Amino acid sequence: MELLQNSEQTQQTEVSAPQPNDTTTSQETSTSFQSMTAQQLVDQLALLLQQDELPERKIVEQIRGQFIRRKERQNESNATEQGDLEAQEIRLGELLASFKERDRKRQEALEALYQENKGKKEALISRFEELFKSNEEGAEFGELYAKFTHIRDEWNAVGALDPKEQAALNKRFYELRDEFYDLKAINDDLRQYDFKKNLEAKQALLQELRSLDDVKDVITAHRKLQEITAQWHELGPVAKELRQEINTEFKQLAGAQHKRHQDFHDKRKATEEENLQAKTNICAKVEELLLDGALTTHNAWVKATEQIKEMQAEWRTIGYAPRKDNDMIYQRFRAGVDAFFRHRSEFAKKAREHSDEVLKVKQELIERAKALRESTDWEATAEAFKQLQKEWQEAGSVSQKYSQKIWEEFRENFDYFFDRRKKEGTRKSDIYHEARKSLAIKREILKELTAINEGEEPENLRDLLAEYNDRWKQAGAVPHKDKEAINAAYRELLDALHGKLRKHRSERRLSGYGASLGNLDAKGSNLQTEHARLQRHLDRQRAELQTYENNLTFLNVSSKSGSSLLSEIERKRDHLIADIELTEQKLRLLLQKEQEAEQEVQE
Structure with a gap:
């Protein structure tokens, strides 16, 4: 504007x-x-x-x-x-x-x-x-005076002049008027009468000038001074012996009012300069706030908004700046405030989008918590809940509109599960005590199996392993934290001992197979047919091994059930590898037998 x-x-x-x-x-x-x-x-x-x-x-x-x-x-x-x-x-x-x-x-x-x-x-x-x-x-003086009166009335009737030219014309007119009154030909009585009237009028104006000191509004007092000054100059002279005294008093009173008016403007100018500096400082604070780079969180923007509002309130308490600067400094302040609220709106939009994403993540965490609340695997589930709580904190914050609601829904699953675990505390203590006993028994079994594995192989090893397996099952469950380790040690010993059994068994099976090759013709069979059968059997074994290998590649071992299944498949794979080696040995033995038969035919 x-x-x-x-x-x-x-x-x-x-x-x-x-x-x-x-x-x-x-x-x-x-x-x-x-x-x-x-x-x-x-x-x-x-x-x-x-x-x-x-x-x-x-x-x-x-x-x-x-x-x-x-x-x-x-x-x-x-x-x-x-x-x-x-x-x-x-x-x-x-x-x-x-x-x-x-x-x-x-x-x-x-x-x-x-x-x-x-x-x-x-x-x-x-x-x-x-x-x-x-x-x-x-x-004749009477005729001159009548013309003077007519000219004076016409002069007073003429309207205002340009202020730049008014003073010079008025000065010339007043000089002529004073000279006219001083004419020696003027009637003395008339002059004295005019002098008396002019003196009374000027004394009244002087009294008005004195009363201006009581006018608190300096501008109003100055305007009244201008009116009194104009009236003073319009009045004629007083007696010569009084002119200097009354004019001096007028100049002193008028000068005091002019000085008061000038002091007022000087003070207002200084105040306006101070106001300009104060407003410039506020503008600098607004601009510095935008350049600070710290407005990256919701709390930071809330704090900055309060600062902006305080600056706006402070701005309203400051008066006008100099006329030439007033609009400019206001536009600068307005631009800074507009830029601040524009950036705040952009941040709020991005924050809402981020809050929506966090809300989805936390809703998924709530669903995961609901799936765990009925679990009786107390230790594992407690750890899972701790992990959920960590993920909840790392996910970030959501809008206050949903914050309390989803937190209460999330927390309710925690309270439900841990209340159940607390009620099961006594029973859990008994179970844990029994599990510690089972752990001691199973550790003793592992010591015995280790001694067997490191010593000479007993003739009744197969029967011993069956007995140890029954004792292991009867020992019962162990504490959860020890379960995986002790089972792995047990499986390792079993695999080593069963490996010895499989080695002897493979040797016996291979020896028996070699002896059975001599009876093939008596049974109505031949070496070529047996070779084909054995080759097909080897192909099926290798295909089955490839299946195990693929399952091991794609099996998810993140859960405890996945870990158990992995161990089972590895054991089956190892057994199958041993069977494949046995089949390959049989094929080599059969190939040797075929070569011997061909030599006999040639001889």
């Missing part, structure tokens, strides 16, 4: 515009504007512009200033209020443009009136100068 006029145009308009006699009216008008809303301010300006007489510039400036204050106090989060304010701002701009155009035309008309009045007063001065020539030619 641009300013209505530059400072020079404002000064000219204020000189030409009629001043109110009662300053209270202006103050009441300003107060009424302060109580209006933004829309009421714009409506008031529209009503004033509809009148025949154009309103004073200071009234329009007050309306505009009050509107800007409404805009500064607008609620950033209320989109409806912000939209209404923007619409009113557009209306205000149009009305100000209309006023500016009409005021320009009024100023042009005023300039023309100034020129016309200047011409009239220059003509009156010429006529005044002619009176002195008439006096020199011996004209």
Whole structure:
């Protein structure tokens, strides 16, 4: 929203515009504007512009200033209020443009009136100068005085002049007027009478000047000083013996008021400079807040938003900056605040998207917790719940709208499971005690099996292994943390001992197979048929081995059931490898037998 006029145009308009006699009216008008809303301010300006007489510039400036204050106090989060304010701002701009155009035309008309009045007063001065020539030619004083009175009345009737030219013309007129009063041909009684009246009037003006010290509003006092000064110069002289004294007193009183007015403007200028510096510091803080790089969390943005609001409140407490800087510094502050809230909106959008992703993750954790709550594997499930809780914390935070609800739902599964475990505490203690006994028994079995494995092989090894297997089963369950290790040690010893049995068994089977080859012809068979059969058997074994290998590759061993299954498949694979080696040995033995048969045929 641009300013209505530059400072020079404002000064000219204020000189030409009629001043109110009662300053209270202006103050009441300003107060009424302060109580209006933004829309009421714009409506008031529209009503004033509809009148025949154009309103004073200071009234329009007050309306505009009050509107800007409404805009500064607008609620950033209320989109409806912000939209209404923007619409009113557009209306205000149009009305100000209309006023500016009409005021320009009024100023042009005023300039023309100034020129016309200047011409009239220059003509009156010429006529005044002619009176002195008439006096020199011996004209009757009464006739001269009548002409003087007529010229004086016409002079007073002429309207205002351009302030730049008014002083010189008035000075010339007052000089001629004083010279006219000093004419030796003037009637002494008339002169004394005029002197007396002028003295009374000037003493009254002096009293008004003294009373200006009691006027607290310096601007109002200065305007009144201008009125008194104009009236003083319009009055004629007093007696010569009193002129210097009364003029000196007038200059002293008027000078004191001029100094008071100048001090006021100097102080206001200094205050405006201080206000500019204070507002510049606030702008720098806003800009520094955006460049800080620490606004990466929700709490950081909340804290920064509070700081921005405090800066906005502080801004409203600071008065105007110098006219040439006031709009510029406001635009800088407005741009910084707008940029802050724009970045905050972008962060909030990304935070909502992230919160939605975290919500999905935590809902999945809730489902996993529900699946565990009925478990009776107390130790393993307790560890699983701890892992879920760790994942929950690492997942991040969600919107406050869902935070408490999903946490209570997640936590309810924990409470349910651990309440069950607590109720089972006594029974669990007994089970654990029995498991420790079972562990001791199984460790003793492992010692005995280790001694057998490291010593000479007993003849009844197969029977011994069956007995140890029965003792192992009867020993019962061991503590969960020891289960995997002790079972693995037991399987390892069993595999070693069964390996010895399989070795002897393979040797016996191979020896028996060699002896059976001599009986093939007696049974109605032959070596070629046996070779084909044995080869097919070997192919099936190798295919089965490949299946085991594939299962071992793709088997998920993350769970305890997967680990047990893996061990079982590995044992079957090892047995199958031993059987394949036996079949291959049989094929080599059969091949040797075929070669011997071919040699016998050739001989």
